[in-house]
Amino acid sequence: MPVLTVSQLHKRFNLEAGFFARFGRFVNAVNDISFSIGKNEAYGLVGESGCGKTTTARMLVRMYEADEGQINYHHGNNSVSVGALQKEELRQYREKVRYVFQDPARSLNPRMSVYEVLVSGCRRPLKKRGIDEKELRQKAAVILEEVGLQAADLEKRPSEFSGGQRQRISIARALLVEPELLICDEVVSALDVSIQGQILNLLLDIRKKRDMSFLFIAHDLKVACYFCDRIGVMYRGELMEEASAADLYKEALHPYTQLLFSSTAKVTDTSAPTAGCSFAPRCPQAAERCFREHPAFNEIRSGHLIRCSHAAANIPSANP
Ligand SMILES: Nc1ncnc2c1ncn2[C@@H]1O[C@H](COP(=O)(O)OP(=O)(O)OP(=O)(O)O)[C@@H](O)[C@H]1O
Ligand SMILES: [Mg+2]
Known part of the structure; x- marks a missing residue:
């Protein structure tokens, strides 16, 4: 049962502002993306810088x-169209679907104490649930x-913490309202490599302990395979391959996914x-x-889709 279903999502940006906007140079940041995130599933969106991962997540x-x-959020037996949500409904939806940003330095208000940071966005809804100060x-x-971290840290300011600790605070803030889906947008890429592993392990612990789903965004495919159940590989606003993390790790079928596995460099x-x-x-x-x-996105094996006519023609199991 999915918690979120995304179908045929498009977003284009005008690259020129003001007067020049009418000359219309556009970028198709997200070009016909469809996927779903299951209950308790971690779905990964992977691809090089600029392929449209953040744009996709922000639309969610x-x-x-x-x-x-269309974006549909499924809750119990109900299903709602996210695009149609009005003020109060949207606010409630955003308690269920929380976003953790890439840069912990900029996403925490330096004037607030850690306690204020944690509760500032959710005091009202929690009080509504009968929770007092x-x-x-x-x-x-x-x-x-x-x-x-420690309870005593509640009184400190975000600036007293390291980057990794600040990212822990961001994660704590997102968890406070007990979300059903946590969107982690490159949550480790701004951190030192030595700290990245610690934050990933923290997220894995949270996965084990809590009933919740993840949208895990990364440019590093190996990191995503480590954390996720299923992965969608994006290139220029499109999904090029989708499979379970295990299948993808064992045998990536799309030439782009193979390239991502072989190189660690971040390329634009x-x-x-x-x-x-x-x-x-x-x-x-x-080939010519x-x-x-333009290749279609086809299921080549059970649960394994690729957008590549060349590879599709060369995979024996695709034409039994
Ligand atoms: N607000 C915006 N205005 C104009 N163009 C934008 C805007 N946001 C994103 N873009 C463009 O849309 C494309 C996709 O950007 P996006 O930030 O979604 O990529 P990304 O996969 O998250 O990249 P990164 O790994 O660098 O975070 C890029 O070409 C980017 O320049
Ligand atoms: Mg991004």
């Missing part, structure tokens, strides 16, 4: 409005300990778009038709 919480497409403080202390793509496959200009296996025909 309506920080950006989608140009086209004393209980709220206790709850905040418990969450802070869950993420590896600058090739010109083609009428065919968006990856064709960089693809070591590209790849530049002409």
